[in-house]
Amino acid sequence: MAYSVPSLENLIDKFASLPGVGRKTAARLAYWVLSLDKKEAYDFAKAITDASDSIHQCPVCHNLTDDETCAVCSSEARDRSTICVVESPRDVTAIEKTREYKGLYHVIHGLISPLDNIGAEQLYIKDLVVRAAGDEVKEVIMATNPTVEGETTAVYISKLIKPLGVRVTRLAYGMPVGGNLEYADEITLFRALEGRSEL
Amino acid sequence: MAYSVPSLENLIDKFASLPGVGRKTAARLAYWVLSLDKKEAYDFAKAITDASDSIHQCPVCHNLTDDETCAVCSSEARDRSTICVVESPRDVTAIEKTREYKGLYHVIHGLISPLDNIGAEQLYIKDLVVRAAGDEVKEVIMATNPTVEGETTAVYISKLIKPLGVRVTRLAYGMPVGGNLEYADEITLFRALEGRSEL
Numbered sequence: 001m002a003y004s005v006p007s008l009e010n011l012i013d014k015f016a017s018l019p020g021v022g023r024k025t026a027a028r029l030a031y032w033v034l035s036l037d038k039k040e041a042y043d044f045a046k047a048i049t050d051a052s053d054s055i056h057q058c059p060v061c062h063n064l065t066d067d068e069t070c071a072v073c074s075s076e077a078r079d080r081s082t083i084c085v086v087e088s089p090r091d092v093t094a095i096e097k098t099r100e101y102k103g104l105y106h107v108i109h110g111l112i113s114p115l116d117n118i119g120a121e122q123l124y125i126k127d128l129v130v131r132a133a134g135d136e137v138k139e140v141i142m143a144t145n146p147t148v149e150g151e152t153t154a155v156y157i158s159k160l161i162k163p164l165g166v167r168v169t170r171l172a173y174g175m176p177v178g179g180n181l182e183y184a185d186e187i188t189l190f191r192a193l194e195g196r197s198e199l
Numbered sequence: 200m201a202y203s204v205p206s207l208e209n210l211i212d213k214f215a216s217l218p219g220v221g222r223k224t225a226a227r228l229a230y231w232v233l234s235l236d237k238k239e240a241y242d243f244a245k246a247i248t249d250a251s252d253s254i255h256q257c258p259v260c261h262n263l264t265d266d267e268t269c270a271v272c273s274s275e276a277r278d279r280s281t282i283c284v285v286e287s288p289r290d291v292t293a294i295e296k297t298r299e300y301k302g303l304y305h306v307i308h309g310l311i312s313p314l315d316n317i318g319a320e321q322l323y324i325k326d327l328v329v330r331a332a333g334d335e336v337k338e339v340i341m342a343t344n345p346t347v348e349g350e351t352t353a354v355y356i357s358k359l360i361k362p363l364g365v366r367v368t369r370l371a372y373g374m375p376v377g378g379n380l381e382y383a384d385e386i387t388l389f390r391a392l393e394g395r396s397e398l
Contacts, residue, residue, distance in 0.1 A: 007265045011250040014243050019231050025219070031289060032218050033247055034254055034263065041251035044213050045244035048232055051210040052240030055233055064233065066206045090230060 008034070060131075062107040062124045064089045072105055079103045081138040083131060085157060087111055087145060095143065103141070106131065111149035112156055125157060132161045139167040146173060207233070259330075261306040261323045263288045271304055278302045280337040282330060284356060286310055286344060294342065302340070305330065310348035311355055324356060331360045338366040345372060 008030060015026035033041055057063070058070035065071065072078055072092075082103030086092055092105050108123040132140055140161050144150035158168040173191035175184060184192070207229060214225035232240055256262070257269035264270065271277055271291075281302030285291055291304050307322040331339055339360050343349035357367040372390035374383060383391075 004270065005254060005263055005265050007246070007250045007253050008263060011246045014246040018228050020224070020227070027289065027292070028219070029217050030250065033250060036251065038251050041247055045247040047206070047210045047213040048240055048244040048247075051206045051229065051232060052235065052237055054206050055204060064204055064207060066204050071203065088230075090226065093226070 057107075061105045062109060063092050063105055077102070080136045082141065083128070083137060083139075084141045084143050085128060085154075086143050087150065087153075091143065103139075108144075108153070108157075111144060111147075112153045113149045120156060123153075125160070128157065129160050129164075132166050133164050137166055139169060142168060142170045146171070256306075260304045261308060262291050262304055276301070279335045281340065282327070282336060282338075283340045283342050284327060284353075285342050286349070286352075290342065302338075307343075307352070307356075310343060310346075311352045312348045319355060322352075324359070327356065328359050328363075331365050332363050336365055338368060341367065341369045345370070 011030040011033060012023070012026045015021055015029045016023050018026075021029070033044070036044070054066040055064050056066075058065045058073055060069055060073040063070045063072065067074065079102045083106050084095060084101060084103055085106045085108060086095070087108060087110065089107055092107060095101050095105075106124070106128045108125055108128065110118055110123050112118060112120055112123070128140075131137065140157075142154035142157060144154050154170055161168050172195055173188065174195050175181070175188065175192045181189070210229040210232060211222070211225045214220055214228045215222050217225075220228070232243070235243070253265040254263050255265075257264045257272055259268055259272040262269045262271065266273065278301045282305050283294060283300060283302055284305045284307060285294070286307060286309065288306055291306060294300050294304075305323070305327045307324055307327065309317055309322050311317060311319055311322065327339075330336065339356075341353035341356060343353050353369055360367050371394055372387065373394050374380070374387065374391045380388070
């Protein structure tokens with residue numbers, strides 16, 4: 001007998017299925033959608049179906065794109081001698097924001113993690129090795145996260161690529177800019193000391 | 200030259216327009232949508248357009264419904280002698296969850312707030328008075344929030360309805376269940392003392 005509006009409940013359910021969104025937030029978001037005029041609501045829905053329809057992996061680097069190959073792989077301006085290996089498309093966005101890196105990417109879509117039953121064969125490592133074996137490639141930068149899984153994956157890949165005569169490098173460890181020595185963990189501090197440079 | 204995927208950027212923009220969702224969370228949600236299979240993404244989009252299409256105000260109580268009149272107004276089981284006045288449809292959901300209240304509702308969609316330029320004429324107060332003047336109605340419960348605006352609105356409405364010979368009541372003030380005396384503000388404590396009852 002309790003009052004309920006099926007299409008509202010359904011919308012709340014959908015929002016609640018988003019990562020990190022609980023029932024209360026989902027209800028707030030659903031009521032917000034109801035406050036939109038019809039065109040805005042349809043635009044929102046269309047953004048979801050458009051993204052779902054058109055976004056796919058770049059066949060070369062496995063980054064996300066809505067073109068045939070991604071904007072980086074198809075750009076004439078990028079340096080084709082360097083490949084930066086990252087875990088996920090989000091990492092590409094993060095590195096692009098620095099406006100420092102001009103090379104190519106390779107997204108392996110995950111990290112080797114025996115505990116989660118993820119082995120090298122589930123990741124896009126095989127075709128990274130094929131790319132690295134190409135004539136143009138001189139350096140592969142391992143930019144996986146500084147975690148146990150990220151390290152393991154970086155070491156695993158470097159063992160496959162080094163024999164090809166390609167330079168394999170790793171992102172620097174150290175203090176984050178704006179960080180606080182007091183709150184830094186010992187391992188980070190140790191790595192920062194180890195990697196110190198001349199002033 | 201920076202890498203970007205237009206349909207992904209568009210989806211992130213849409214999510215970022217949700218209340219309380221920043222760019223980083225919006226990006227996380229957008230990537231989550233991309234991880235859905237096509238059917239799930241379309242179901243999500245359809246939930247939005249369905250809600251936007253079918254949900255409207257009940258012509259009697261102004262609660263949200265996707266039926267002609269809302270489930271409460273059209274139910275035979277509800278007590279038609281009592282009307283509970285609330286600010287928003289969310290408050291109806293909150294009260295329904297108690298499973299205690301068996302009467303009808305009236306959603307005024309806002310509170311009187313001179314600072315925000317909201318007067319009584321912008322709220323659904325006029326037709327509340329018409330409803331209260333009906334033969335069946337014996338009690339109107341003011342369940343607006345215990346804030347200055349909620350109080351003002353409750354007092355304003357009670358002055359319109361009392362002359363009709365209808366009983367007007369207000370939700371009790373006091374300590375929230377599970378609350379802590381130490382952290383209660385003075386006004387709440389004062390009201391809790393004032394409203395004390397025999398043990």
